[in-house]
Amino acid sequence: MITNLPPIADRAAYQAEVDRLRIREKAHTHEGDAIAAARRRLPMVEVDPGITLTGPAGPVTLLDAFEGRCQLIAYYFMWHPGHPASGQCEGCTFYTTQVGELSYLQSRDATFAVFAQGPYEESARYHEFMGWQMPWYSVQAPAVDQLLADRQAGMMYLICYVRDRDRVYETYWTTIRGVEAMDNSYALLDLTVFGRQEPWEDSPEGWPRGWWAEGGGSNLRSNGRPIAHWSRLEAGRSDDLSG
Template structure:
């Protein structure tokens, strides 16, 4: 391996400071991209889509669980996938392994779910084996086939983002391929939502909910203490 040179502490600090300049530029660019996502046009969802969940048949609207924003990751766990029925797709499993605690997303009015073709008994068995607690739904019927095609996930994994106004649902963002690789942390998910982190420093359209950073942060079992 052609490893970097060995340096003194002062040389290492100078090299790190030079790299930090570039890293801060990238951070600012990422903030600008997140601001543009919050200004993406909304596409109305006109069809009904069906899913099976722990409590039976549900709709896309039900997946919001009463919150305003929804992130749906299309994971491949179904006949034909390597490892079926004991395991899900290797890449999708890696995504599942790195999920942040959902309480932090829920506190920002965001619900994150996974969806696959596997049955609920198979999904529950997989989750128990792998130690996953992600809400995971089964895409069912002809409506399910349409969901996959309509939202770009019929042949590959992908992440769709939605917002609702009452009972009306709108698609706001989509990414797949290597775009899914950066997801898993609280901030990475919030940065693809239409309302963002909802903090005052963000460049968001006028009237979007915002408050100071740190103010809403809690231990994941302490969000009941948020002021209402």
């Protein structure tokens, strides 16, 4: 329930506050540009291009996943084997659902793909249940251990690669809130007066904070399952992933 709202001001006073905030926003944008410039100058590490993934036509290589483009952006989707759709990762579902139109990435010679850390047939049925269109692969041990090196399998990762003919290199990786680069919903909510409505945010007293990040990430679940599932169920899709 909303118990508080910002103070009311006339247009001039409101604009003066927006102008003051805009100075900080521009500094934040410029710092982001500087960080991106530093990211482009990171060294890179070579990766075996022959690491085997599983796609709709069977085994493929990491190099194949580039689809002939120069760059590959891979999202490593956490997976819970044997669970129905309702038991799959709400965070990975949230972020993957945000990625729809791929033509802008492809125009920059970049392929986006999801690397599900579970069996292909099972995870591909989730891909179908959600109605996603991006390339989808399964990457399990030992391939996932090779690709993640010393990083922990079973977590969400966003990893960028570049290829030089038949050689592949990892250029950047991030996890946890770093994968918000895939998201637009939270970015838009951050512009609103009530924000994400989560308890960790610095909001005034009385602001709604009903989306708790407890109990396995309920901030991205509604009535026991990832929020985006409900429209799929209403469309008549089955969340049984067992085949």
